[in-house]
Amino acid sequence: MRYGEADRILHLYTPQHGRVSAIAKGSRRPHSRFGGRLEPFFRLRMDLHEGRSELLTVTGAHTVAGHARLRTDASALDAAARACDAVGRLFETSEGHPGVFNLLCNALSLLDCDPARATRSYALAFRLKLLVAAGLAPRLSACVCCGENSGLTRFTGSGGGALCEQCWSSGSGQDSWRGVSFPLGTEAMDFMAQALSRPLADAPEAPAPALGQVERAIADTLEHHAHVRLMAASSGPI
Numbered sequence: 168m169r170y171g172e173a174d175r176i177l178h179l180y181t182p183q184h185g186r187v188s189a190i191a192k193g194s195r196r197p198h199s200r201f202g203g204r205l206e207p208f209f210r211l212r213m214d215l216h217e218g219r220s221e222l223l224t225v226t227g228a229h230t231v232a233g234h235a236r237l238r239t240d241a242s243a244l245d246a247a248a249r250a251c252d253a254v255g256r257l258f259e260t261s262e263g264h265p266g267v268f269n270l271l272c273n274a275l276s277l278l279d280c281d282p283a284r285a286t287r288s289y290a291l292a293f294r295l296k297l298l299v300a301a302g303l304a305p306r307l308s309a310c311v312c313c314g315e316n317s318g319l320t321r322f323t324g325s326g327g328g329a330l331c332e333q334c335w336s337s338g339s340g341q342d343s344w345r346g347v348s349f350p351l352g353t354e355a356m357d358f359m360a361q362a363l364s365r366p367l368a369d370a371p372e373a374p375a376p377a378l379g380q381v382e383r384a385i386a387d388t389l390e391h392h393a394h395v396r397l398m399a400a401s402s403g404p405i
């Protein structure tokens with residue numbers, strides 16, 4: 168954010184101190200010592216001074232990765248912005264989550280290596296890994312209601328994972344499953360299981376309708392358990 172005549176306020180995500188804000192004085196002057204480094208999606212090693220205010224002061228910044236290639240591609244820039252936004256909303260406190268930091272670094276670095284990765288399936292695979300980091304990994308191998316591991320046809324965000332046809336149709340005293348679950352097909356289920364078990368660099372693909380179900384499953388989980396609503400995973404066609 169521009170601030171005053173020549174300053175900037177930065178929102179930073181750090182491995183040990185989570186999300187912090189800092190002021191970079193004079194950073195908008197033409198010959199600022201920070202150069203062009205204080206831009207979105209840079210990975211930096213920073214010197215931050217802690218004063219009396221909550222705002223830290225940037226006293227030094229060294230580029231670790233500038234992600235120059237990512238910046239040349241509109242889709243990759245958009246994907247990077249959505250990834251950073253998701254991390255900022257889900258992990259908005261000053262609590263450190265080194266795993267989340269590493270996941271975000273990895274996501275930006277992969278987009279920089281190959282901007283064509285910026286697909287909806289990549290964005291959803293990233294979000295599924297964020298769910299795990301937030302302690303909200305959905306249970307997919309067995310019904311969250313009865314524990315049965317076959318006939319899993321639905322998903323419940325409030326219940327925390329897959330639901331079997333039997334529990335849904337019989338109600339088994341739980342008519343409430345009808346209102347808080349939706350159909351999740353095999354392709355969507357497989358996508359989620361693979362995205363959770365593979366590295367992000369090897370994110371799976373799935374047809375658009377399946378990805379729509381996956382996005383809804385992630386959104387329902389986050390809304391119910393973290394009270395967070397993220398922007399759409401990608402700007403591409405739904």
Ligand SMILES: [Zn+2]
Pocket residue numbers: 310311312313314315330331332333334335
């Ligand atoms: Zn069941």
